Amino acid sequence: QRRSGNYSPSFWNADYILSLNNHYKEESRHMKRAGELIVQVKMVMGKETDPVVQLELIDDLHKLALSHHFEKEIKEILFNISIYDHKIMVERDLYSTALAFRLLRQYGFKVPQEVFDCFKNDNGEFKRSLSSDTKGLLQLYEASFLLTEGEMTLELAREFATIFLQEKLNDKTIDDDDDADTNLISCVRHSLDIPIHWRIQRPNASWWIDAYKRRSHMNPLVLELAKLDLNIFQAQFQQELKQDLGWWKNTCLAEKLPFARDRLVECYFWCTGIIQPLQHENARVTLAKVNALITTLDDIYDVYGTLEELELFTEAIRRWDVSSIDHLPNYMQLCFLALNNFVDDTAYDVMKEKDINIIPYLRKSWLDLAETYLVEAKWFYSGHKPNMEEYLNNAWISISGPVMLCHVFFRVTDSITRETVESLFKYHDLIRYSSTILRLADDLGTSLEEVSRGDVPKSIQCYMNDNNASEEEARRHVRWLIAETWKKINEEVWSADSPFCKDFIACAADMGRMAQFMYHNGDGHGIQNPQIHQQMTDILFEQWL
Ligand code: F3P
Ligand code: MN
Ligand code: MN
Ligand code: MN
Ligand code: MN
Numbered sequence: 001q002r003r004s005g006n007y008s009p010s011f012w013n014a015d016y017i018l019s020l021n022n023h024y025k026e027e028s029r030h031m032k033r034a035g036e037l038i039v040q041v042k043m044v045m046g047k048e049t050d051p052v053v054q055l056e057l058i059d060d061l062h063k064l065a066l067s068h069h070f071e072k073e074i075k076e077i078l079f080n081i082s083i084y085d086h087k088i089m090v091e092r093d094l095y096s097t098a099l100a101f102r103l104l105r106q107y108g109f110k111v112p113q114e115v116f117d118c119f120k121n122d123n124g125e126f127k128r129s130l131s132s133d134t135k136g137l138l139q140l141y142e143a144s145f146l147l148t149e150g151e152m153t154l155e156l157a158r159e160f161a162t163i164f165l166q167e168k169l170n171d172k173t174i175d176d177d178d179d180a181d182t183n184l185i186s187c188v189r190h191s192l193d194i195p196i197h198w199r200i201q202r203p204n205a206s207w208w209i210d211a212y213k214r215r216s217h218m219n220p221l222v223l224e225l226a227k228l229d230l231n232i233f234q235a236q237f238q239q240e241l242k243q244d245l246g247w248w249k250n251t252c253l254a255e256k257l258p259f260a261r262d263r264l265v266e267c268y269f270w271c272t273g274i275i276q277p278l279q280h281e282n283a284r285v286t287l288a289k290v291n292a293l294i295t296t297l298d299d300i301y302d303v304y305g306t307l308e309e310l311e312l313f314t315e316a317i318r319r320w321d322v323s324s325i326d327h328l329p330n331y332m333q334l335c336f337l338a339l340n341n342f343v344d345d346t347a348y349d350v351m352k353e354k355d356i357n358i359i360p361y362l363r364k365s366w367l368d369l370a371e372t373y374l375v376e377a378k379w380f381y382s383g384h385k386p387n388m389e390e391y392l393n394n395a396w397i398s399i400s401g402p403v404m405l406c407h408v409f410f411r412v413t414d415s416i417t418r419e420t421v422e423s424l425f426k427y428h429d430l431i432r433y434s435s436t437i438l439r440l441a442d443d444l445g446t447s448l449e450e451v452s453r454g455d456v457p458k459s460i461q462c463y464m465n466d467n468n469a470s471e472e473e474a475r476r477h478v479r480w481l482i483a484e485t486w487k488k489i490n491e492e493v494w495s496a497d498s499p500f501c502k503d504f505i506a507c508a509a510d511m512g513r514m515a516q517f518m519y520h521n522g523d524g525h526g527i528q529n530p531q532i533h534q535q536m537t538d539i540l541f542e543q544w545l
Pocket of ligand 5: 442443446447450
């Protein structure tokens with residue numbers, strides 16, 4: 001008796017997507033206009049002398065997903081503020097101190113949490129009088145997420161700011177005048193929902209463009225550039241998505257394995273968040289295929305396969321010998337050959353580009369995934385209920401974060417050394433932590449459906465079993481675990497001696513952010529809710545005029 005995922009067919013029309021012909025890609029006038037706007041915005045940045053206004057502009061550029069054009073200018077401004085302009089930190093204005101603190105840390109400058117000490121009273125608590133300063137509280141709240149383990153002042157800051165911001169929202173006490181100017185109410189709501197530091201940049205840019213438009217003091221050049229940049233990226237995304245769709249159709253997996261989720265467009269959408277630099281086209285195209293294969297394999301293990309079949313399949317991946325798979329059922333042979341072709345093609349491309357044979361590494365990453373899938377299948381068929389620790393030790397791999405990042409690594413790293421590859425395959429803490437966020441976010445979004453269909457207990461159910469807790473308590477605990485894991489990711493991202501290149505580190509952190517985005521309103525990958533459809537349409541298909 002096989003289980004069923006009862007998945008709906010893909011929401012997206014593949015033929016329509018394949019027929020798209022986006023003029024933002026071909027016409028040079030768009031690129032030329034973008035270039036002009038970039039120069040003008042740089043001039044605005046250069047002319048501005050008030051550091052708080054400079055910081056606000058940097059913040060806007062980041063939210064609008066434009067910061068990549070201004071890396072050098074942003075770093076220069078922040079460097080000057082960190083070295084020469086202590087005024088901002090000693091002015092004792094909560095708003096500007098917190099804004100400076102967040103942006104400086106975000107860009108890797110060292111600022112101690114003690115800059116907030118002047119806002120505390122003799123008992124070490126934040127001063128009650130600050131609670132009337134909504135803009136300051138909001139910045140304090142946002143700043144508090146840029147912390148590492150043990151930074152108690154920032155912990156206190158988050159608790160303090162959250163309580164009063166929540167109260168203001170509930171009591172509707174945010175000044176309307178203030179709000180007309182800066183959208184303060186909707187910004188507070190948006191931030192309490194997910195703080196900026198945890199938000200993935202590009203897929204959220206559409207929300208910020210709408211907010212920016214409504215602001216009374218805004219720079220029309222910045223707005224024009226934000227929309228144009230989104231359109232230019234969109235044209236690039238469409239080209240990449242078309243390549244992936246062509247490949248996916250050609251594998252025939254959706255047709256031959258109808259029990260599995262057909263989610264190629266979602267699989268590609270993940271990549272727009274995880275791999276942000278425009279030039280990493282190959283990385284996005286590859287990762288979308290990885291995601292599609294993961295989704296298919298996962299449904300074989302979680303939904304369709306019998307335990308006996310799954311043992312054989314895992315053994316085939318251990319041996320990885322295409323000439324001895326005829327004892328597998330046909331659907332498994334097809335999937336194995338699709339996986340094998342993909343690994344060979346990817347390794348061939350990397351060999352051409354980088355002169356290194358990565359077949360053994362790619363195979364190992366898939367085997368590690370399959371082994372953890374098999375562990376879960378055995379738990380399911382034996383009725384074993386793991387405790388939280390046992391579950392998470394397996395689940396941060398079974399969520400597929402390591403496989404995803406392994407492929408990303410070989411595509412975004414310029415000079416690959418033996419040392420970095422070893423760090424990668426010892427599953428460096430950076431990989432473990434960002435995969436943990438992916439797992440926990442996925443469990444928050446998918447586990448109710450999974451358990452009711454028949455699956456192993458996920459983190460929420462493990463916590464409930466371990467502690468005799470309610471579902472709500474368990475969800476709170478899992479959200480707390482996500483926050484704890486973010487502290488460790490921050491440490492990895494800011495560490496001076498990481499073996500990885502800057503782009504890869506960004507991808508790893510953004511994998512966690514993208515997961516929080518995809519699962520924020522339930523299961524955005526498998527179930528395809530209307531919010532995710534709208535957000536995907538904004539980024540992939542709808543022109544910004
Ligand atoms: C394996 C899956 C996912 C999670 C991984 C995300 C990707 C490929 C971008 C989508 F396909 O979902 P699922 O909830 O079933 O994973 P799980 O490990 O809980 O079975
Ligand atoms: Mn004003
Ligand atoms: Mn699954
Ligand atoms: Mn699974
Ligand atoms: Mn899941």
